[in-house]
Amino acid sequence: MAQSVAGIYNGPEMAANATSERAGGGAAGGRGVRLMREIRFSIDRDWVRGAHGDSGFEGALPVTNSWGGWPSAVGVAPYLVLRVIVSGTPDPVTGYLVNIQELDNLLRRHAIPEAAQRLSVEGVRLTGERLVAGVYRKIAPLVPPQCRLESLSMWATPYLSYAVRQGDLTMVELTQCFEFSASHRLHVPGLSDEENRRVFGKCNNPNGHGHNYQVEVTVAGPVDARTGSVLPLPAFESLVKREVIDRLDHKHLNSDTEEFARLNPSVENIARVIWEILEPQMSPARLRRVRVWETAKTYAEYTSG
Ligand SMILES: [Zn+2]
Secondary structure, three states, X not given: OOEEEEEOOOOHHHOOOOEEEEEEEEEOOEEEEEEEEEEEEEOOXXXXXXXXXXXXXXXXXOOOOOOOOOOOOOOOOOEEEEEEEEEEOOOOOOOXXXXXXXXXHHHHHHHHHHHHHHHHHHHHHOOHHHHHHHHHHHHHHHOOOOOEEEEEEEEOOOOOEEEEEOOOOOEEEEEEEEEEEEEEOOOOOOOOHHHHHHHHHHHHOOOOEEEEEEEEEEXXXXXXXXXXXXXXXXXXXXXXXXXXXXXXXXXXXXXXXXXXXXXXXXXXHHHHHHHHHHHHHOOOOEEEEXXXXXXXXXXXXXXXX
C-alpha cells in the first residue's frame, strides 16, 4: 500500500555534518535516535597504484578538512559519497550515541580501501550495487557495539545513488533522478471559482503556471549475478523516459494529459500518478519510492511501506 509524505530536502550535499533525528523504531525497544554521518572521497591513481602504502590508508594521512572530501582527487578520478545511518540510545552523560570520529574512522579505514581495491581490480565493470553491498559487508561487523547499523548509501553521482538497509541484505536500492517541465492549474470543478481561488491562490490562475519538476525514482531488488545490477541502468532510464517523462514533459498537465484531465495536478497527485505508472513495470526489481520535487522547497513522495 503506497503512502504519501511531504517533507524537506535531505540530499547528500545538504548534510556535511552529522545530524540526528527522532526515529520511531530504530533502536531496540522502540524509541531511539538515528545518527547519520557522511564522508566524501575520491579514488585516484595514488590509491589504485598503491602509492599510499600497503594498508592503502596510512600513507594518505593526515585527513584534511577539505569540504569536498578526503582524499581529494589527484587528476580526474571517481568521487563518491557514503552515508551511514546508525541507531540506538545515546549515552546519558555525553549525549552521544557514538562519537562521529568513530564513524569517520570506520568508513575511511575500511570503506575507502575496499572501494579502491575493487575499483583497481574491476575498473569500469564495477557496479554501484556491488560496491555498496561489499562496503556494507565490510563495515557491518565493525560498527561500535552500542549502535545498530540501519543503512549505508552511496552516491556515484549527485543524482544516482545505491543503498543497503538492515533487515534485507539481499536487496540493494537504486535511485536515479529525472526531470520534466510542465504547466498546470490547480482547480477543482466541484468548488466555486471563489473557493478555488481561496484554496489554491495564485496556483488557480486560469491559464496555469509552470514548474521544473525533478523526479527521484527508487527501485529495490536482488543484484543480478551476471550483470551486477538491480536493473540495467539504461533500460531503467529508458522506461522512465518513455512512460513518465515523455508523457508529461512540456505539457499542460490539465489539458494535455489523460491522467490529469479529471484529477487535480497537485504535486501529491503527480507523485501518485507516476507511482501507479511505474509500479507494475519494474520487474524483476520492485518500485520502492517516487519522490517529486515541485520546487526546491517542496516534494511529495509515495513509498512501498
Ligand atoms: Zn504549481
